Amino acid sequence: MTGQRDRWAELTGGQAGEEYAQRFAQLAESGHDVHGEASFCAALLRPAARVLDAGCGTGRIAIRLAELGHDCTGVDVDSSMLAVARRAAPAQEWLLGDLARLDTLGLRPGFDLAIAAGNVIPLLAPGTEPDVVRQLAAALRPGGLLVTGMGLDAAHLPLPEPPLTLAEFDHWCTRAGLTLRHRYATWSGDPYYEGCGYAVSVHSSPAT
């Protein structure tokens, strides 16, 4: 671990797993599509792709992508979230660890896609974001994709104000060798525009 507490842990005390899972179960029961992120990624992949769910939480995205035929590994630093994932899909690979130290987890690199959804990037420990982006980029195969979803204003974040700008994020990605390929305002692919409050970004690593 980096020794610094991530913003998610500051918000939840590391005890939010069951409550988080219940929230999504209720959304699903009331007819909401809770698989937007997984569907978005699946459209970019051919089975059986290797997917890293970075900050996987309760595993809802990795579990759905595995159902769609992909080979998924989930990494999260919050054991209460991972406990839900392990209970729901014991046969899948779930690793307790810090994304800023991904290289210490013994992961085989060469992932086709890494996803950091659900505001993982804004919820990292302050100052660790560039390291995490670099670690995620290093985990990709040549031409692999980094898919992120993050709020850009208080209405789209569980924080009083955004801890980072999209320009900063893009800068960290560029420094990590990634190129922005697509940007949307939603997981359904609605067009991104300045002030829309949310960004779904697809960056790619160099092809060779």
Ligand SMILES: C[S@@+](CC[C@H](N)C(=O)[O-])C[C@H]1O[C@@H](n2cnc3c(N)ncnc32)[C@H](O)[C@@H]1O
């Ligand atoms: C709002 S949850 C989103 C979970 C999941 N991606 C989803 O969309 O349902 C944010 C997650 O990021 C994780 N996280 C924050 N900082 C992390 C870090 N440095 N390493 C690993 N996971 C981290 C938290 O533990 C939490 O599970």
